[in-house]
Amino acid sequence: MKSEKELEEIFEKKLANNEFIEPKDWMPEKYRHHLIRQISQHAHSEVVGMLPEGNWITRAPSLRAKLVLLAKVQDEGGHGLYLYSAAETLGISRDEMIEALHAGKAKYSSIFNYPTLTWADIGAIGWLVDGAAIMNQVMLQRTSYGPYSRAMIRICKEESFHQRQGYEIMMRLALGTPEQKQMAQDALNRWWYPTLMMFGPPDDQSPNTADAVKWRIKRETNDQLRQKFVNQTVPQAEFIGLKVPDPNLKWNEAKKGYDFTPPDWNEFWRVIKGDGPCNKERLAARIKAHEEGKWVREAAAAYAQKHNKEMLVS
Amino acid sequence: MINTKDNQGMLWEVFLQKKSGQPFIHAGSIHAFDKEMALQNARDTYTRRGEATVIWVVPSHTIVSSTPEDVGPFFDPANDKIYRHPTFYNIPDAIKNM
């Protein structure tokens, strides 16, 4: 038997060599907990994230748009599923994770606590929110935990159409009738700062970043990713004639990036603590689906039990 | 504790074969309450973009895995059996098709 110290050295060496940690490998408890928290939070975000966009499926303004949005929301469900499975390899069940979400103990991305008020919000979510998510996810493909990394690789492959779908909606609106353009600008105004918040608090106020970077769970800091996002998004807005709602936005040649106004971090903490515009509605919708599905799951379990021989594998 | 009455079903591992002749590759996991549902859920989750022509589903708890402690005894001994590799043998260049 190896001592804990030796095991920790092996673990550290693997990280240093850019090797992956697999489920059965020894890992420090802190690493395991950090991963469970991050992956389940990520999974919850995908599943709760189905709600604001799902809100417009029945009202999508063309059959093509309806099909695309259905496929996209479905992908998000799939991504939640991949991530729950990745977290399950760390010794937590999906039931436990769902219970933690419904009890208000587990967090999810605060962006989904904002309402989708117009069709343009569907465009803004795809373009901005998925755009921001993709930056995070591309980085996470190289995360140190094998199952998480594999889930992210699959997710990134599937997500590639999401941002394009959102931008296409925005483009059509921005180049459409005056009312449509107004709708697009209004959506950008409302979603810009909440999107910037998605990268998390500034590095000096982010308690978990240091560990996450050390363990190669995260490979870039919140502020680095946020800057990268602003740099890539501003020209995309300009291209379709929309204005980023920040009077202080300015190109800074010295840092080869934009200077920009940070989001209101008081709002960020308020939404995280449960007082965003839709926190209660989002959680209530998840709980309702879960409770109304209870008898369905029980029926399936009972049927399998009764027909044990044909239906189950001993 | 898993509540036996209400839960999300058993965990299954999904393997896909893209085309006949190719190996089955692990795609991920799903939850399902019975075999038929496991197959259908695997289909609906992992083959939405034409990833497979055959699906295997296996209850996760039936998989037997070696452990990290086995790495040395299991796999190191194979490293020095260089006579298992064709380059171990000296054959004159003049001999073809070997």
Next chain:
Amino acid sequence: MNFQEALFKYLLILGDTSLILGQRLSEWTAHGPFLEEDLALTNIALDTIGHAKTLLEYAAKVENKGRDEDALAYFRNGREYFNVKLVEQPNGNYADTMVRQVFMDAFRYHYFKALCNSKDETLSALAQKAVKEVSYHYRHSSWWIKRFGDGTEESHHKAQNAINNLWRFTGELFTPDESEKIMEEENIAPSLQSIEYLWKEDIQNLFKEATLSIPENTYMQLGGKQGIHTEHLDYILAEMQSLPRMYPDAKW
């Protein structure tokens, strides 16, 4: 009713039925009983709305008045919609949805299978693709009927209630509209009578296995194919059509 009018009307019956069913199914997305099933039902919604899109595209072409599939979907009133009443019934609980679905899946499976032999090439091509999709839908809904019927007391009760409530809408599937009769004579549409025979046999066998029963002496509610609907349809349309109706000049 001349041939072109009959074909147009016939395509609307098929297209509207797919569209309204797909619309109902898509209401479940993000609210399913568990994650895997949410994905499964969304796949079915996607296939079904896909059929609607193809059928309405073709209808627009046959009509030849400069409308496209979206104009047909978004700018017709309830009285101009010709879907069967069954598909506009509310989702209810998951047993209500699955019973509605198995009635439609069994029907569409045999219907599309027969439609593969249609004299109309566009329709036979559509049917050849659709029959594969629908046979998967059918497998999915049949299994749920078995699980509900032979699962718990509660699920059995819910499934039987759903059958008792929805059975009265099944007769319309097999009652031909004038346009369907014309299309059948032209060897474009299959005979609904032959489909009815296959459908009944399937449903009887399935329900027997699921320990569920078929209600007797039910008066069949007709009218959807003539645009006389239940009160549900206009709410579906009000929701679905709201944006294009609010901004009629806009392109999306």
